[in-house]
Amino acid sequence: MKSEYVIPFIDAAVDTFETMCDMTPKRCGDIVLEKGVFPTYDTIAILGMSGTVRGAVMLTMPTDVACKLVGGFVGEEIEEVNAELTDGLGELLNILAGAAIAKLTDLKIKISLPTVLIGKTPMLSGNQNSPWLIVPMSFDTGGKFVIKITMEEL
Amino acid sequence: MKVLLVDDSTTMRKIQKRTLAQMGVEDIFEAANGAAALKILEEQTDIELMLCDVNMPEMDGFETLDNVRKNAATAKLPVIMCTSVAEKDQVLRAIKAGANNYIVKPFKPDDLKEKIEATLAKVKGG
Numbered sequence: 702m703k704s705e706y707v708i709p710f711i712d713a714a715v716d717t718f719e720t721m722c723d724m725t726p727k728r729c730g731d732i733v734l735e736k737g738v739f740p741t742y743d744t745i746a747i748l749g750m751s752g753t754v755r756g757a758v759m760l761t762m763p764t765d766v767a768c769k770l771v772g773g774f775v776g777e778e779i780e781e782v783n784a785e786l787t788d789g790l791g792e793l794l795n796i797l798a799g800a801a802i803a804k805l806t807d808l809k810i811k812i813s814l815p816t817v818l819i820g821k822t823p824m825l826s827g828n829q830n831s832p833w834l835i836v837p838m839s840f841d842t843g844g845k846f847v848i849k850i851t852m853e854e855l
Numbered sequence: 856m857k858v859l860l861v862d863d864s865t866t867m868r869k870i871q872k873r874t875l876a877q878m879g880v881e882d883i884f885e886a887a888n889g890a891a892a893l894k895i896l897e898e899q900t901d902i903e904l905m906l907c908d909v910n911m912p913e914m915d916g917f918e919t920l921d922n923v924r925k926n927a928a929t930a931k932l933p934v935i936m937c938t939s940v941a942e943k944d945q946v947l948r949a950i951k952a953g954a955n956n957y958i959v960k961p962f963k964p965d966d967l968k969e970k971i972e973a974t975l976a977k978v979k980g981g
Contacts, residue, residue, distance in 0.1 A: 720961040720963055771866070788865050791864070792864040796960045799939020800939060814863075
């Protein structure tokens with residue numbers, strides 16, 4: 702995966718969360734590569750990418766941060782894990798991924814419908830030939846999240 | 856005024872519903888996919904505007920629009936397509952196929968309000 706492919710996802714996260722949630726994210730660490738089995742936060746939203754690539758994009762964050770983010774999206778406080786939290790986080794990832802792949806004009810990418818998983822300290826593994834690019838982010842109001850992207854050109 | 860919201864995301868429908876309520880629209884119908892939307896349009900013959908997502912399970916926004924335009928009873932219904940940026944080219948084609956307008960996600964509530972007002976003004980102005 703070319704490292705420049707990650708920039709549209711970062712820009713899309715900033716635009717999507719500022720516009721739809723009134724929350725401003727920024728980078729908060731170096732972009733790193735992960736292979737094998739790796740940890741995530743306890744809330745994960747993920748969708749697949751197909752077409753001229755095989756890959757996935759993931760948002761992962763502590764559940765309290767997800768509640769704050771989706772609360773900003775729907776304009777109401779979310780205090781517990783419910784259908785609104787999972788639906789809202791999936792929709793935000795869908796918007797983010799749609800905005801990002803529109804900027805990757807060299808590639809013809811289709812995105813799947815998103816899936817949201819919530820549970821304590823999950824570990825994840827992916828295609829061993831295609832490592833994940835990990836982008837640590839944080840909100841100006843506090844709370845960390847990570848964008849993870851894996852993309853193998855076919 | 857009666858408005859139909861078609862989107863598989865309940866949170867997105869909630870956001871749209873709030874914007875419409877701020878515009879004074881209270882008669883709002885909701886569908887999670889195109890097939891459910893067509894059923895509502897059969898039952899509620901006086902709906903005046905439909906906001907329709909593109910990427911939905913069962914029946915997507917394009918197929919829904921196609922069905923709406925083919926039915927004489929709904930052929931002239933104002934339709935705004937709601938889409939992610941990635942689908943922009945497809946939506947431009949959809950406008951040629953009969954959508955009255957489109958809005959690209961992410962959008963602010965005011966953007967949606969402006970788009971609705973512009974679409975209705977255009978339709979009324981002929």
